[in-house]
Amino acid sequence: MMKGLKKWRLFSLLAVMTVFLSACGEDYITTLKPTGAVGKEQFNLLLFSIAIMALVTIVVSVLYLYAFMKARRSKLGEDYMPKQVEGSHTLEVIWTVIPIVLLLILAVPTLISTYKLADVRAMDEVDEEGNKTALTVNVTAKLYWWEFEYPEQGIVTAQELVVPTGEKVYFNLKAADVKHSFWIPAVGGKMDTNVENVNKFYLQFDEESEGLEQGVFYGKCAELCGPSHALMDFKVKVLDRDGFDNWVAAMQATEGQTASADSADVGEQTFANSCLMCHAVSGVGTTGAMGPNLTTFGDRNRVAGVLEHTKENLEQWIDDPETIKPGNLMTGKYGELSDEEISAVADYIMGLSIEE
Amino acid sequence: MSSAAVSNKKGFGATLWDYLTTVDHKKLGVMYLFAGTLFFAIAGFEALLMRLQLMIPNSDFVSAGTFNELLTMHGTTMLFLAATPLLFGFMNAIVPLQIGARDVAFPFLNSLGFWLFFLGAIFLHLSFFLGGAPDAGWTNYASLAIYSPGHGIDFYVLGLQISGAGTLISGINFIVTIITMRAPGMTFMRMPLFTWTSLISSALILFAFPPLTVGLFLMLVDRMFGANFFDHTMGGNTVIWEHLFWIFGHPEVYILVLPAFGLFSEIIPVFARKRLFGYSSMVFATILIGFLGFMVWAHHMFTTGLGATANAIFAVATMAIAVPTGMKVFNWIMTIWGGSVKVTVPMLYALGFIPSFVAGGVTGVMQAAAPLDYQLHDSYFIVAHFHYVIVGGIVTAIFGSMHFYWPIMFNRALSERLGVWTFWIFFIGFHCTFFIQHFLGLMGMPRRVFTYQANQGWDLFNFISSIGAILMAIGVILLVINIILSAKSKPLNCRDYWGDGRSLEWAIKTPVPFYNFKQTPLVRGYDPYWLEKHDGNEEGMIYAEPLGDIHMPNNSILPLIMSIGTFVAAFGALYHPDGDKPWAIPVLILGLAITVGAMIVRSVKDDHGFHVHVEEVIATEEELYGKGGNK
Numbered sequence: 001m002m003k004g005l006k007k008w009r010l011f012s013l014l015a016v017m018t019v020f021l022s023a024c025g026e027d028y029i030t031t032l033k034p035t036g037a038v039g040k041e042q043f044n045l046l047l048f049s050i051a052i053m054a055l056v057t058i059v060v061s062v063l064y065l066y067a068f069m070k071a072r073r074s075k076l077g078e079d080y081m082p083k084q085v086e087g088s089h090t091l092e093v094i095w096t097v098i099p100i101v102l103l104l105i106l107a108v109p110t111l112i113s114t115y116k117l118a119d120v121r122a123m124d125e126v127d128e129e130g131n132k133t134a135l136t137v138n139v140t141a142k143l144y145w146w147e148f149e150y151p152e153q154g155i156v157t158a159q160e161l162v163v164p165t166g167e168k169v170y171f172n173l174k175a176a177d178v179k180h181s182f183w184i185p186a187v188g189g190k191m192d193t194n195v196e197n198v199n200k201f202y203l204q205f206d207e208e209s210e211g212l213e214q215g216v217f218y219g220k221c222a223e224l225c226g227p228s229h230a231l232m233d234f235k236v237k238v239l240d241r242d243g244f245d246n247w248v249a250a251m252q253a254t255e256g257q258t259a260s261a262d263s264a265d266v267g268e269q270t271f272a273n274s275c276l277m278c279h280a281v282s283g284v285g286t287t288g289a290m291g292p293n294l295t296t297f298g299d300r301n302r303v304a305g306v307l308e309h310t311k312e313n314l315e316q317w318i319d320d321p322e323t324i325k326p327g328n329l330m331t332g333k334y335g336e337l338s339d340e341e342i343s344a345v346a347d348y349i350m351g352l353s354i355e356e
Numbered sequence: 357m358s359s360a361a362v363s364n365k366k367g368f369g370a371t372l373w374d375y376l377t378t379v380d381h382k383k384l385g386v387m388y389l390f391a392g393t394l395f396f397a398i399a400g401f402e403a404l405l406m407r408l409q410l411m412i413p414n415s416d417f418v419s420a421g422t423f424n425e426l427l428t429m430h431g432t433t434m435l436f437l438a439a440t441p442l443l444f445g446f447m448n449a450i451v452p453l454q455i456g457a458r459d460v461a462f463p464f465l466n467s468l469g470f471w472l473f474f475l476g477a478i479f480l481h482l483s484f485f486l487g488g489a490p491d492a493g494w495t496n497y498a499s500l501a502i503y504s505p506g507h508g509i510d511f512y513v514l515g516l517q518i519s520g521a522g523t524l525i526s527g528i529n530f531i532v533t534i535i536t537m538r539a540p541g542m543t544f545m546r547m548p549l550f551t552w553t554s555l556i557s558s559a560l561i562l563f564a565f566p567p568l569t570v571g572l573f574l575m576l577v578d579r580m581f582g583a584n585f586f587d588h589t590m591g592g593n594t595v596i597w598e599h600l601f602w603i604f605g606h607p608e609v610y611i612l613v614l615p616a617f618g619l620f621s622e623i624i625p626v627f628a629r630k631r632l633f634g635y636s637s638m639v640f641a642t643i644l645i646g647f648l649g650f651m652v653w654a655h656h657m658f659t660t661g662l663g664a665t666a667n668a669i670f671a672v673a674t675m676a677i678a679v680p681t682g683m684k685v686f687n688w689i690m691t692i693w694g695g696s697v698k699v700t701v702p703m704l705y706a707l708g709f710i711p712s713f714v715a716g717g718v719t720g721v722m723q724a725a726a727p728l729d730y731q732l733h734d735s736y737f738i739v740a741h742f743h744y745v746i747v748g749g750i751v752t753a754i755f756g757s758m759h760f761y762w763p764i765m766f767n768r769a770l771s772e773r774l775g776v777w778t779f780w781i782f783f784i785g786f787h788c789t790f791f792i793q794h795f796l797g798l799m800g801m802p803r804r805v806f807t808y809q810a811n812q813g814w815d816l817f818n819f820i821s822s823i824g825a826i827l828m829a830i831g832v833i834l835l836v837i838n839i840i841l842s843a844k845s846k847p848l849n850c851r852d853y854w855g856d857g858r859s860l861e862w863a864i865k866t867p868v869p870f871y872n873f874k875q876t877p878l879v880r881g882y883d884p885y886w887l888e889k890h891d892g893n894e895e896g897m898i899y900a901e902p903l904g905d906i907h908m909p910n911n912s913i914l915p916l917i918m919s920i921g922t923f924v925a926a927f928g929a930l931y932h933p934d935g936d937k938p939w940a941i942p943v944l945i946l947g948l949a950i951t952v953g954a955m956i957v958r959s960v961k962d963d964h965g966f967h968v969h970v971e972e973v974i975a976t977e978e979e980l981y982g983k984g985g986n987k
Contacts (some may be wrong), residue, residue: 017756021871024799025795025798025799025800025812025813025814026799026811026812026813029799029800029813030798030799030800031731031798031799031800031811032798034800039731041727042727042728042730042731043509043731045725045727045728046722046731046798049722049725049728051721053718053719053721054939056682056713056714056718057714057715057718058710060685060686060689060714061711061714063686063689063693064689064692064711067689067690067692067693067694068692068697068707070693070694070699071692071693071694071695071697072698073629073696073698073699074696074699075548076696080629080630080696082629082630082694082695082696083630084630084631085630085631085633085690085694086631086633086634086635087633087635087636087637087687087690088634088690091634091686091690092634092637092683095682095683095686096679096682096683099678099679100679103675103676103678103679103721106675106721106725107671107672107675108724110668110671110672110675110724110726110727111668111671111672113725113726113727114664114667114668114671114726114727115664115668117664117730118663118664118667119664119725134675147605147897170641170816170869172663175499177499178499178500178501178503179497179500179594181659181734183734183802185731185735185799186800188730188731189659189728189729189730189731189733190659190731190733190734191659191661191725191730192659192660192661194594194595194660194661195499195588195594196593196594196595197595197661199660199661205570218800218812220800220802221802222659222733222734222802222803223497223734224424224427224492224497224500224804225500226424226494226500226503226504227419227420227424227806228420228802229420229424229804229805229806230420230802230805230807230808231420231807233809260955270969271851276826286908290835306809309909311893326419326420326421327420327421330369346606347984
């Protein structure tokens with residue numbers, strides 16, 4: 001009997017543990033296994049506030065259940081007449097003061113973090129040569145895709161943010177059309193991209209993304225922005241400092257790269273005629289493109305932010321973007337392409353790469 | 357006309373006409389209740405469709421565009437057109453009885469408030485059939501709203517403008533009623549808690565709805581005439597909309613939850629057979645919550661980029677609200693403490709409410725911590741939080757109060773057995789749907805997504821959440837069945853149905869005559885009916901006046917005509933920007949002319965009401981309660 005009870009206990013404990021562990025989510029998207037100082041600070045605040053709130057909930061629940069169990073009429077008898085109590089000043093004071101104390105305790109780390117996470121003064125610091133010391137990325141959110149400009153490096157990319165480990169990376173956030181919100185859950189909290197002003201904040205990336213299931217962290221749009229809001233994903237590739245410098249150099253080396261309409265390759269030819277107006281294939285440039293920069297398309301993790309990175313999906317996307325991302329701004333911009341042209345241009349785009 | 361409430365031999369046409377023209381607070385309460393239930397069912401159905409879509413990843417059950425319409429209409433309908441009218445239903449039906457009044461202060465306006473709300477709601481829902489519903493979320497953030505094609509947003513703006521005017525009118529009416537129409541002896545500190553919370557909630561309406569009206573008006577002229585208030589390329593600013601919306605939007609939460617608190621403060625003492633613990637601190641807490649409710653709107657905008665100082669101030673202010681709310685919870689628990697608790701269906705809802713609401717409250721405090729909110733904001737965590745507050749706090753209050761007050765409102769009782777089933781199915785479904793969503797949010801799932809890719813660790817929890825939604829739907833269907841069955845049950849014809857009624861509304865025998873109390877009661881203390889009952893007064897109350905003629909207001913069709921005028925005008929305003937509809941401006945003018953015309957008629961025509969003479973009162977009482985009347 002006791003043995004059976006113990007087994008049952010063990011089983012329920014295991015069940016709870018399983019749920020709890022599965023409740024932590026996937027490394028590349030969950031806020032519960034944060035990487036980087038910002039996410040960790042927010043996670044610690046989460047644990048701290050949960051601890052206080054769990055205490056409150058438990059105390060209230062115990063009081064409530066005790067009061068209820070003792071006061072059931074089925075136990076006391078139908079005719080029991082309780083004493084009509086008006087109230088108690090002592091109790092009122094107790095349950096006013098204790099919550100105030102608990103909230104003050106919570107307010108201290110809240111206020112410290114609020115100011116700390118909003119401190120972006122280092123963005124403007126320069127070394128003796130007048131170069132900015134901190135890495136800054138200008139993020140522009142556009143209807144269902146993301147543009148990342150590195151102003152100091154003179155390069156621009158889209159859909160896949162590339163950042164180095166071990167330093168604060170500063171962001172200038174803005175939306176080009178409607179309001180969006182920039183969120184990398186596993187790295188830190190979000191910040192809105194407004195249409196009328198630039199928001200600034202920073203994140204820190206401590207862990208290289210290579211070890212993750214797909215080699216990238218997931219980024220999300222967190223503000224309703226139209227039909228394809230749910231599909232407005234981006235990815236974050238975190239490299240060590242050397243890897244990042246190499247990536248920047250490789251991007252800079254693509255200066256002047258373009259597609260030629262006279263090319264013998266049907267794919268490049270089609271690209272030049274139908275796509276180049278909006279999509280650049282050189283990583284050197286500034287923000288403000290009509291469509292995502294495709295210089296590193298071959299190295300990316302997804303097609304259109306959500307589809308698996310295969311040629312078939314790319315063909316499907318080029319053939320009919322509306323079925324994949326309703327409301328996108330690419331539909332109808334480039335006329336009808338034949339199946340051969342689509343296949344060739346997909347080959348060409350998949351071949352755009354700066355990694356060996 | 358004078359014995360309209362007694363006659364039950366009327367034909368369908370006469371009954372319909374009676375309801376279209378009535379100014380009786382009890383009938384308007386019933387109308388609010390049924391209109392609210394209708395829109396609750398519609399919005400619940402929309403929620404169910406969304407949960408079915410999200411049951412599995414990459415589902416194509418509903419399209420992306422439709423999903424955005426569903427989420428917008430679900431939120432808008434639930435808050436403006438379901439929760440608000442349902443609570444107004446109880447306020448109408450119960451508050452005048454609780455304070456011993458014949459009716460509300462402005463019966464005509466009461467009717468106008470209802471019809472404006474109802475026609476505004478109908479107008480908004482017509483969008484589904486006229487080219488698409490609004491799709492920018494119930495918050496209708498300006499940049500997306502202006503970008504949204506079609507007329508969906510216009511329906512939102514005009515529909516809410518009309519129904520919001522109705523809400524504002526009703527709010528003013530209740531403030532005046534509660535301040536001026538209390539029976540002799542009913543001092544402020546003897547008012548039942550539901551009357552108190554209705555008063556504070558009405559005061560919040562008075563201050564919170566004007567910012568919304570302004571915001572909607574700016575949005576309207578932006579869309580109608582290209583005024584560019586919110587177009588940043590022309591010097592406008594969309595963050596202003598966020599401020600205007602939330603200066604209204606946050607108090608709106610308290611507008612709804614305070615009457616819910618009040619309802620529970622009525623239910624718990626009755627079934628604990630014990631005086632509400634700490635009455636004066638409950639009143640104080642209500643006022644404080646109402647006041648602080650206006651100081652915290654920017655906590656909805658922590659990630660908008662207002663800066664560290666603004667975030668810090670609003671974080672601390674938000675945390676402060678937890679203190680008076682906590683006071684209330686402890687007072688409810690202490691009311692139960694040492695009482696004699698009978699677990700009826702209304703009490704079951706109250707018992708379920710306390711832990712659910714505490715859970716919703718503590719997650720609210722977590723989100724008040726601004727840096728933590730950067731992670732939680734616009735994720736499924738916030739979805740879980742506000743559904744814990746709204747379903748756990750407001751919907752449970754409404755369902756519980758339906759059971760509680762059905763005898764007074766309809767002279768019928770809802771089935772306890774079916775009610776217990778409803779409660780458990782709905783309650784389990786509710787926790788199953790929303791508890792798990794906290795984790796979905798922490799696992800990185802943004803809200804308002806029409807679908808999600810597989811293998812992000814969200815599949816199982818979304819599936820569980822959808823199962824819970826189905827349970828909730830079953831619960832609501834059972835409640836509707838219960839309501840239908842009650843219509844066929846026997847009339848109760850009794851006083852104090854639950855046996856332990858405390859406030860004045862229980863002192864009156866059901867069915868309640870159209871003039872309420874035949875003589876205005878005299879209130880000798882808090883819980884007047886309980887006092888009289890335990891002093892051995894079998895009539896349930898003592899009277900402040902001798903039996904005399906009763907002055908009552910006349911019915912009127914004018915409120916409906918005024919509301920129809922605004923309804924017609926709204927179509928003109930809606931189609932004017934198309935440019936190819938020359939009838940738009942004439943329709944706008946016609947609609948406004950109808951409204952203004954009805955107003956002129958109302959102003960010019962003297963309407964002094966009518967008197968019910970003593971003999972008629974006695975005859976009515978005998979017809980209702982048999983010989984001897986209300987003894």
